[in-house]
Amino acid sequence: MQVYDPTTEDAVLLSIAESELFGRRYALGLGTRIPESLNERLRYAPLAEWSPADREALVNAIRAMHLPLVAPLLRLDLTWFDAALDATDLPDLRTPESPEFRQLAPDQRLGTLVTELRWGKDTPDGEFSGAFRHLRREFRPALLRGRPCLVAPTKEGPFTVLEGLTRLAVILALAQAGRPSPNPVPAYVGISERLPEWGFEGDMPAAGASGGGLAGTGARNGPI
Numbered sequence: 652m653q654v655y656d657p658t659t660e661d662a663v664l665l666s667i668a669e670s671e672l673f674g675r676r677y678a679l680g681l682g683t684r685i686p687e688s689l690n691e692r693l694r695y696a697p698l699a700e701w702s703p704a705d706r707e708a709l710v711n712a713i714r715a716m717h718l719p720l721v722a723p724l725l726r727l728d729l730t731w732f733d734a735a736l737d738a739t740d741l742p743d744l745r746t747p748e749s750p751e752f753r754q755l756a757p758d759q760r761l762g763t764l765v766t767e768l769r770w771g772k773d774t775p776d777g778e779f780s781g782a783f784r785h786l787r788r789e790f791r792p793a794l795l796r797g798r799p800c801l802v803a804p805t806k807e808g809p810f811t812v813l814e815g816l817t818r819l820a821v822i823l824a825l826a827q828a829g830r831p832s833p834n835p836v837p838a839y840v841g842i843s844e845r846l847p848e849w850g851f852e853g854d855m856p857a858a859g860a861s862g863g864g865l866a867g868t869g870a871r872n873g874p875i
Contacts, residue, residue, distance in 0.1 A: 670797030
C-alpha cells in the first residue's frame with residue numbers, strides 16, 4: 652500500500668457521502684437527511700462539479716447520521732491520508748470485528764472472507780453475501796463512486812476496512828479468478844494510536860454494503 656499526503660476529515664466524509672448517495676442504503680440513510688432536490692442534482696454530476704454549499708450539506712448529513720462504524724471514530728483524533736491499494740494488499744485487509752463476518756472469516760482477513768464467499772457460503776443473515784454477489788454480477792469500475800476508507804493504529808497497519816468492504820471483496824474475487832479488476836485502488840487511510848478505543852464489535856449493518864440486497868445463493872461445487 653502506498654500512503655501519500657495528508658487529507659482532511661471532511662474529504663473522507665464527503666467520499667462516504669458520495670458512496671451513500673449511490674448505495675442501496677440511500678433511502679433509509681442519507682435520503683432521510685437531505686432534500687430530494689439535492690439528490691437529483693448531485694446524482695448526475697461528477698464530484699468535481701459539486702458546489703461548496705452542496706459539499707457542506709452532505710458532510711453535515713453524514714455527521715448527523717451517526718453511522719455505526721464512523722461516528723465513534725470521529726472522536727479518536729485520526730490523521731487521514733490519500734492512499735492507493737495494490738491487488739496484493741487486499742487479502743490481508745481486516746474486516747470489522749462483527750458476527751456478520753466472524754463466522755466465515757474468524758481471522759478477520761478479507762482474503763479468507765472472499766474465499767468462503769466464492770465457495771458459495773453465506774454470511775449469517777445473507778445481507779453482505781447477497782450484496783457481494785449482486786455487485787460482482789453488475790460490477791463496472793467506471794460507475795463506482797467514493798473511495799474505500801481504511802483505519803489503522805500506524806502507517807504499517809494492520810488496516811481495517813471502514814467503508815467499501817463490498818467493492819474490495821468483489822475486486823479481490825475478480826483478481827483471484829483472473830478477471831480484469833481495478834489496480835491500484837484509490838483509498839483513504841486514517842491513522843490513530845487510539846484506534847483500540849474504537850468500539851466496533853457487535854451487531855451492525857454490513858460495512859460498505861452498497862452493492863444490492865439479493866439473497867445468497869447457497870453452496871456450490873467450487874469457487875466462482
